[in-house]
Amino acid sequence: xxxxxxxxxxxxxxxxxxxxAMLAIMPVAAQPVQCHVAWAGAARSFVVAxxxxxxxxxxxxxxxxxxxxxxxxxxxxxGAGVTVRTLGRWQGQTYLLxxxxxLPGSPTVAPHGFTGLQVVREPTRGHALSYxxxxxxAVSAAADPTAAAR
Numbered sequence: 002x003x004x005x006x007x008x009x010x011x012x013x014x015x016x017x018x019x020x021x022a023m024l025a026i027m028p029v030a031a032q033p034v035q036c037h038v039a040w041a042g043a044a045r046s047f048v049v050a051x052x053x054x055x056x057x058x059x060x061x062x063x064x065x066x067x068x069x070x071x072x073x074x075x076x077x078x079x080g081a082g083v084t085v086r087t088l089g090r091w092q093g094q095t096y097l098l099x100x101x102x103x104l105p106g107s108p109t110v111a112p113h114g115f116t117g118l119q120v121v122r123e124p125t126r127g128h129a130l131s132y133x134x135x136x137x138x139a140v141s142a143a144a145d146p147t148a149a150a151r
Contacts, residue, residue: 033050034049034083034134034136035048035049036049036061036085036135037134038062038069038130038132039130039132040062040067040069040128040130040131041064041128045062047061047071049061049071049072049073049083051073051075052074053074053078054074054079054080058072060088062130066089066123067088067090067098067123067130068087068088069085069088069132070084070085070088071083071085081104082103082104083102083116083134084102085099085100085101085102085103085116085132086099087099087100087121087130089123091125098123098124099121101119103115103116103134109135113133113135114134114135114136115134115136116133117133118132119132
């Protein structure tokens with residue numbers, strides 16, 4: 002049964018409302034993110050552009066004991082959203098210290114962006130890495146030089 006004020010249609014099920022919801026978050030999800038990282042007494046910022054699922058992941062920051070990977074995947078690919086991995090290194094072996102996944106369009110409700118301030122400690126040497134990431138119009142404009150002309 003189809004009613005004019007109802008989003009449910011037996012032939013389409015919930016696909017129409019789901020598609021509309023995905024279109025609403027696509028512009029947010031396609032934005033680059035800016036991540037602020039503090040490690041070994043230095044603070045750096047990285048702009049991470051959206052990437053395809055088959056793009057290789059390269060560490061943004063590599064040290065003797067820690068490596069940081071940040072991936073910004075586009076929907077509808079599996080793993081869409083922002084994934085942050087902190088890897089430790091000890092005696093030539095790499096191991097996962099911390100992994101966080103943020104869904105596309107995660108709201109920015111904290112002073113430290115959509116991730117909040119995260120601190121990861123490397124257990125064998127006691128080193129600490131802190132990071133936070135944000136989606137902003139300024140990041141999008143910096144990543145897209147044609148945005149200022151619009």
